[in-house]
Amino acid sequence: MAQRYTEEARERLIVWIRRKMEEFGITTEALSAAMSTPTYRDAKGNEWTGRGEPPDWIKAAERAGVAREFFLQAPTNLKNEEPAVSAFFRPRH
Numbered sequence: 001m002a003q004r005y006t007e008e009a010r011e012r013l014i015v016w017i018r019r020k021m022e023e024f025g026i027t028t029e030a031l032s033a034a035m036s037t038p039t040y041r042d043a044k045g046n047e048w049t050g051r052g053e054p055p056d057w058i059k060a061a062e063r064a065g066v067a068r069e070f071f072l073q074a075p076t077n078l079k080n081e082e083p084a085v086s087a088f089f090r091p092r093h
Contacts, residue, residue, distance in 0.1 A: 040071040 021031070038047030046057045054068075062068060 039073060040068065041073055042071055 039050035040048045
């Protein structure tokens with residue numbers, strides 16, 4: 001019975017995810033692209049997803065005192081591919 005509950009819960013979750021994707025205009029192609037888009041990028045075009053061991057260019061920058069977050073790319077709004085700036089910057093009160 002636990003296996004049946006797990007399958008039912010999984011199916012309900014998939015339905016919910018699909019509804020949210022439709023609500024926000026996210027296509028499976030955009031989702032796939034967002035998952036494979038490099039998280040870190042430097043001015044020379046070096047890229048890293050943030051998974052696995054950091055590449056030499058990140059290590060060199062950190063040894064030079066540059067924070068890894070400096071290379072962090074802003075997430076994009078999947079509807080129109082514009083940076084979702086509000087996700088990182090909130091107005092000060």
